[in-house]
Amino acid sequence: MVRLLLWTVGLVAAVLLVTYWWAGRNLKVLDADARAEAPGAFLDVSGGTLHYLVQGSDDGEIVVMVHGFSTPSFIFEQNAAALVDAGFRVVRYDHFGRGWSDRPKGPYDEAFYDRELMDLLDGFGLSEPVRLVGLSMGGPIVMSFAGRHPERVSDIFLLVPAGLDVTGGNSGAAKLVRVPVIGDWIWRVFGRGILLGNSQLDESALDPANRLQGDVARQLDFRGYGEALLSTMRHFPMSDRARLFSTVSDKTKIPVVAVFGDADDTIAVSSAAKLVPLIPRADVRIIAGGTHGLNYQRHAEVNPMLVEWASGATVD
Numbered sequence: 001m002v003r004l005l006l007w008t009v010g011l012v013a014a015v016l017l018v019t020y021w022w023a024g025r026n027l028k029v030l031d032a033d034a035r036a037e038a039p040g041a042f043l044d045v046s047g048g049t050l051h052y053l054v055q056g057s058d059d060g061e062i063v064v065m066v067h068g069f070s071t072p073s074f075i076f077e078q079n080a081a082a083l084v085d086a087g088f089r090v091v092r093y094d095h096f097g098r099g100w101s102d103r104p105k106g107p108y109d110e111a112f113y114d115r116e117l118m119d120l121l122d123g124f125g126l127s128e129p130v131r132l133v134g135l136s137m138g139g140p141i142v143m144s145f146a147g148r149h150p151e152r153v154s155d156i157f158l159l160v161p162a163g164l165d166v167t168g169g170n171s172g173a174a175k176l177v178r179v180p181v182i183g184d185w186i187w188r189v190f191g192r193g194i195l196l197g198n199s200q201l202d203e204s205a206l207d208p209a210n211r212l213q214g215d216v217a218r219q220l221d222f223r224g225y226g227e228a229l230l231s232t233m234r235h236f237p238m239s240d241r242a243r244l245f246s247t248v249s250d251k252t253k254i255p256v257v258a259v260f261g262d263a264d265d266t267i268a269v270s271s272a273a274k275l276v277p278l279i280p281r282a283d284v285r286i287i288a289g290g291t292h293g294l295n296y297q298r299h300a301e302v303n304p305m306l307v308e309w310a311s312g313a314t315v316d
Contacts, residue, residue, distance in 0.1 A: 038100040045119035048102030052093040060089035068136030072099030074214030082303035097228020109235035129154035147247035158258040163241040165268035245278040256282040261290020
């Protein structure tokens with residue numbers, strides 16, 4: 001009986017190891033040859049090599065755009081174009097682990113993303129306060145950064161920001177994926193299907209101008225992307241981060257604009273109501289029918305808000 005049990009355990013372990021290897025067998029190394037097709041340029045910072053794009057007039061006021069969990073900086077394509085047309089100089093970058101940036105090992109926690117953004121600003125010599133745009137997970141990254149370094153931030157614009165009510169963040173499946181070993185196996189074997197099965201990526205009903213202007217699947221071809229997302233899930237809480245918002249309110253005078261969608265199935269619109277008492281001076285707006293992709297799917301409505309905010313005008 002004991003021998004049968006040991007044999008069964010060994011067989012299961014072997015199957016898990018083989019399937020784990022099989023799921024990652026075709027992943028490529030993100031090397032110089034692979035990066036040759038990337039737009040923009042690269043910046044060497046303390047954590048590795050960051051991919052970035054700078055657009056707009058050399059003397060334009062700086063706007064730095066911080067993307068979210070899984071889709072890299074091309075998610076801002078329509079928004080960046082509008083800001084550039086309005087005379088601003090736009091800086092956007094791929095988080096480590098995403099897009100064309102390095103995939104360093106280690107915990108992708110709050111300090112990791114704070115250092116990443118600080119290294120970017122320092123790498124460009126941007127010592128004066130800048131305007132920050134935070135999308136989804138970029139929201140708590142920006143709020144954390146502003147709370148830690150208020151002297152480096154002049155204004156904040158949040159697009160469907162995570163940090164308060166996030167759908168499914170504490171579900172049984174999410175908790176299981178965060179468990180070491182078994183979570184690593186689940187994410188390696190099923191992660192690609194989970195990511196590409198996101199209903200937000202079904203853009204067949206959208207006008208081409210309102211779609212993502214890049215291929216989300218491309219970054220999945222390289223080693224380290226899945227591990228970066230998994231580490232983020234384990235070390236960077238996406239919900240119940242009220243303190244990040246209240247810290248900016250209590251310790252700084254940084255103006256904040258936040259835009260939510262009432263049809264967002266990732267960031268619950270209840271986040272908007274929770275944000276108001278945390279930052280009473282914040283200009284909180286809700287776009288009717290707006291989904292989690294409202295920054296590009298509804299850019300005709302979002303871009304005027306961004307441009308007015310960046311111009312220092314009241315957002316109507």
